[in-house]
Amino acid sequence: MPHSLKAESNWPSPDKVSRWRTHEGGRTNDSNELAPGHPCFGCPVRDLAVCNALGDDELAVLRRCGTTRVLAPNEALCWEGDSARHVYSVSHGVLRLTRLLPDGRRHIAGFSYPGDFVGVTLEDEHSFTIEAVSAAKLCRFPRARFDEFVEVHPNMARRLYSNAANQLVAAQQQMVLLARKTAPERLATFLLQMVERTKQVAGEPLRARLPMVRIDIADYLGIRIETVSRELGALKAARVIRMQSVHDLLILNRDQLAARASG
Amino acid sequence: MPHSLKAESNWPSPDKVSRWRTHEGGRTNDSNELAPGHPCFGCPVRDLAVCNALGDDELAVLRRCGTTRVLAPNEALCWEGDSARHVYSVSHGVLRLTRLLPDGRRHIAGFSYPGDFVGVTLEDEHSFTIEAVSAAKLCRFPRARFDEFVEVHPNMARRLYSNAANQLVAAQQQMVLLARKTAPERLATFLLQMVERTKQVAGEPLRARLPMVRIDIADYLGIRIETVSRELGALKAARVIRMQSVHDLLILNRDQLAARASG
DNA sequence: CGAGCGATTGATCGCCATCAAAGTGGGTGG
DNA sequence: CCACCCACTTTGATGGCGATCAATCGCTCG
Secondary structure: OOOOOOOHHHOOOHHHHHHHHHHOOOOHHHHHHOOOOOOOOOOOOOOOHHHHOOOHHHHHHHHHOOEEEEEOOOOEEEOOOOEOOEEEEEEEOOEEEEEEOOOOOEEEEEEEOOOOEEOOOOOOEOOOEEEEOOOEEEEEEEHHHHHHHHHHOHHHHHHHHHHHHHHHHHHHHHHHHHHHOOHHHHHHHHHHHHHHHOOOOOOOOOEEEOOOOHHHHHHHHOOOHHHHHHHHHHHHHOOOEEEEEOOEEEEOOHHHHHHHHOO | OOOOOOOHHHOOOHHHHHHHHHHOOOOHHHHHHOOOOOOOOOOOOOOOHHHHOOOHHHHHHHHHOOEEEEEOOOOEEEOOOOEOOEEEEEEEOOEEEEEEOOOOOEEEEEEEOOOOEEOOOOOOEOOOEEEEOOOEEEEEEEHHHHHHHHHHOHHHHHHHHHHHHHHHHHHHHHHHHHHHOOHHHHHHHHHHHHHHHOOOOOOOOOEEEOOOOHHHHHHHHOOOHHHHHHHHHHHHHOOOEEEEEOOEEEEOOHHHHHHHHOO
16 A cells, blocks of 8 residues: 555455445355455455446456556546557546646536545547545546447446436536525535435434545635635534534534525 | 417428428438328438437337327426426527526526437436427427337437536536626527537628527526626627627627637 | 645636616517 | 517616635644
């Protein structure tokens, strides 16, 4: 593991990994095929993403062309304009997809979580700079090999299509937000999205984990960092949220949050 | 032809249609299969869209389940939330895909031109209200039949995927515009898009046809109608454009327009 | 303990929205 | 054929939201 990762503890210990695997119903016999040193050993997204669409035999084929890539926070996976020679599947951590205008104005098209594809494109070049928000780990596939694989496995092709369609739906949602919502509405909408992406514990209050820094939120919502702060402050003052820490919110009143999001 | 179409002259006369067909290289023998009364007779987008990905035999199969639908200006093809029972391919005219916030704020996700698919979704419901900007004509396919067809024709599946990928790229472009560009930049960017979609005549000055009304432009760009007018006025004053009519612009200085679009 | 970065809070400014009032032109009916 | 009408567009005056500029806070790390 490269030294660029600040804390070893960011990664699951081996026995944690084992627990995850046994929690995933159905495919346990397949763990027998994997040596602990194999790149896919203990991958927590076995039942998400790429792998979900595949039978064990198909997966074995795909595995052979995949390697892993580890990113430290803020480390780039690729730059906008790089030739698109690989596709990736996120297994740990969160990434951001950013794009710059010539004068440096920045936009974040989205955040990618474990189970998401990144770097998939029909173009020759990556259209985004992809960076780690938090320490991240990915499966990397050479594009040529991946394309061949898709060609032979209709399930994977369907999966890719459905992935593109879902991303399109999300992008259309976001366009409405950017075109027509006010700053408070943007923040509320964003927090609801983050609630969805945060693992909740039954019986405990609703939480929203914000793995990214304030400027990432601002560049995602098309506002400024000061506005993000002020609107969070307003939600706090209105007792809609409470801040456990800068990256960790409690949602005290989800209905109120939804009302402020305007659809 | 329904009376809702104001002017018969909006549609190509039969001999015009014939000229178009002979302009399309390659598939002329296939015209023998079509009686003049057939819905696909003389379709000017035979080599675009759906049909392009298919051989003549495949196309014949698809044809059997397609009918045509004609729309008067501002007539709706479907409403946001309607169950998505059909998919369409635009053959004439321009459509707009709109979405409303609960309080009536409107956003236009995009405009669809001849050759474009519309109404294609993986959801059960249409996610947009689709309306005619100008008098329009479409090929309509029952979704169930269309899905079956796609299932059996990998070329069509690839075509659909590529279509989704392209729409995604366009949506990502538009998000940057909405998140980070100023009003003058938005207008300039939009005009460049319209130049691309306008058929140019070699040797004549560059033109941009704007089939939609000002409020559609505003709702597409996330600004107000008055701002659209003012920025068009500014471009006119700067001798970057000239207005032949409200819907028809001459581009006097494309480089200047590109400079004002900021990428 | 101090340095430095990110977050917050405060003060002011400017772009674009909003409100208001013509101007324009295509279509209709007299 | 002309005059009116109505919808769309343009232009003008004002205001507000969020950007910008500026200062402070507070946490993490050396």
